[in-house]
Amino acid sequence: MDQNYDVAVAGAGILGLAHAYHLAKRGRRVAVFERSAKACGASIRNFGMIWPIGQPPGAMHRMAMRSREIWLEVLQESGIWHERVGSLHLAYREDEAQVLSEFAQQAPSNGYDCALWSPAQVAHCAPMVRQSGLLTALWSPTEVCVDPRQAIAELPCWLNRRYSVEFHFGCAVTGYDAPHLQAGGRKWRVPHLYVCAGDDTQTLFPEVLQNAGMVRCKLQMLRSQPYPDRRLGPMLAAGLTLRHYRSFEVCPSLPALRRRVADEMPEYDRYGIHVMASQHGSGELTLGDSHEYEEEITPFDNPAIDALILDYLQTFLEAPDLQIASRWHGIYAKHPTHPFCVFRPTSNATLVTGVGGAGMTLSFGLAEQVVHENLL
Numbered sequence: 001m002d003q004n005y006d007v008a009v010a011g012a013g014i015l016g017l018a019h020a021y022h023l024a025k026r027g028r029r030v031a032v033f034e035r036s037a038k039a040c041g042a043s044i045r046n047f048g049m050i051w052p053i054g055q056p057p058g059a060m061h062r063m064a065m066r067s068r069e070i071w072l073e074v075l076q077e078s079g080i081w082h083e084r085v086g087s088l089h090l091a092y093r094e095d096e097a098q099v100l101s102e103f104a105q106q107a108p109s110n111g112y113d114c115a116l117w118s119p120a121q122v123a124h125c126a127p128m129v130r131q132s133g134l135l136t137a138l139w140s141p142t143e144v145c146v147d148p149r150q151a152i153a154e155l156p157c158w159l160n161r162r163y164s165v166e167f168h169f170g171c172a173v174t175g176y177d178a179p180h181l182q183a184g185g186r187k188w189r190v191p192h193l194y195v196c197a198g199d200d201t202q203t204l205f206p207e208v209l210q211n212a213g214m215v216r217c218k219l220q221m222l223r224s225q226p227y228p229d230r231r232l233g234p235m236l237a238a239g240l241t242l243r244h245y246r247s248f249e250v251c252p253s254l255p256a257l258r259r260r261v262a263d264e265m266p267e268y269d270r271y272g273i274h275v276m277a278s279q280h281g282s283g284e285l286t287l288g289d290s291h292e293y294e295e296e297i298t299p300f301d302n303p304a305i306d307a308l309i310l311d312y313l314q315t316f317l318e319a320p321d322l323q324i325a326s327r328w329h330g331i332y333a334k335h336p337t338h339p340f341c342v343f344r345p346t347s348n349a350t351l352v353t354g355v356g357g358a359g360m361t362l363s364f365g366l367a368e369q370v371v372h373e374n375l376l
Contacts, residue, residue, distance in 0.1 A: 117139045218297040
């Protein structure tokens with residue numbers, strides 16, 4: 001039997017790191033086990049958007065804002081690059097402008113801090129936005145940009161340095177019969193296990209996860225060459241994004257916009273494409289994305305999806321001499337109706353999964369809630 005820990009976390013993606021953080025802050029001796037040599041799943045394959053404006057009003061938006069608060073504490077203390085750039089949703093069609101107007105009117109009572117901006121205000125703050133045809137934009141100051149590859153790589157070092165969290169990379173957890181944990185062909189004594197294993201539903205407690213109604217989603221994304229002398233400013237989204245985030249479902253005009261997009265742009269509906277852009281410290285633009293589910297998922301990326309993303313990007317972004325430096329896909333698990341799933345298959349094990357594309361936004365707030373409930 002190897003070392004003993006108070007608690008183990010399976011998975012060193014952002015959800016696992018967030019649980020390790022909250023557990024260690026409460027004085028627990030924590031070990032994180034990651035099957036790969038470094039985290040390489042959905043947590044490093046995203047925009048790096050901490051995106052409260054995408055969460056629906058009420059409990060989920062409050063969780064996102066609390067998560068943002070914790071993120072900022074962690075980022076400031078760790079020194080990891082981040083920018084409080086906010087976000088802009090851009091409207092080039094009348095129905096898009098109407099949805100944004102309806103959202104802005106309801107925003108104060110729903111807990112959102114945002115405002116409609118004129119094209120001139122957008123030009124001042126976001127010089128890479130295409131001005132031709134721009135009607136209005138929704139400005140929100142709450143969104144924060146991180147580089148997910150950097151953040152997920154550097155957080156383990158900081159957690160070890162600051163809270164003595166121990167990390168075992170290249171060491172998959174393959175079994176748990178409390179308090180005995182098996183990982184990497186070795187055994188540990190651990191009274192409690194948190195499983196934050198992303199889209200893996202086969203290894204630990206498969207009987208729980210396979211019957212939970214989870215679905216897997218594949219997204220395709222791209223990164224440009226650096227623009228070291230041009231800054232994007234706020235992270236950007238446009239009309240297609242209004243179909244994607246549940247926050248906009250409060251807008252009466254949204255169904256009509258959905259119908260128009262389905263009629264005019266069926267391929268964007270077919271592949272679940274909405275186009276967003278963020279820029280990290282080194283100047284690259286991260287662009288995407290698409291959504292394919294279950295039987296549609298293959299190991300092979302579809303170049304037609306990338307072309308559709310880039311075509312739509314040109315309708316709202318002026319990026320001279322855009323060159324794509326890298327392309328990739330990510331896969332995450334989500335639930336058709338629940339924003340996240342927490343299972344307790346035994347009194348000693350907690351499974352947290354199904355955050356879908358909101359992992360960067362929700363993880364620190366969700367982990368705080370789960371740990372608090374478990375330690376009551």
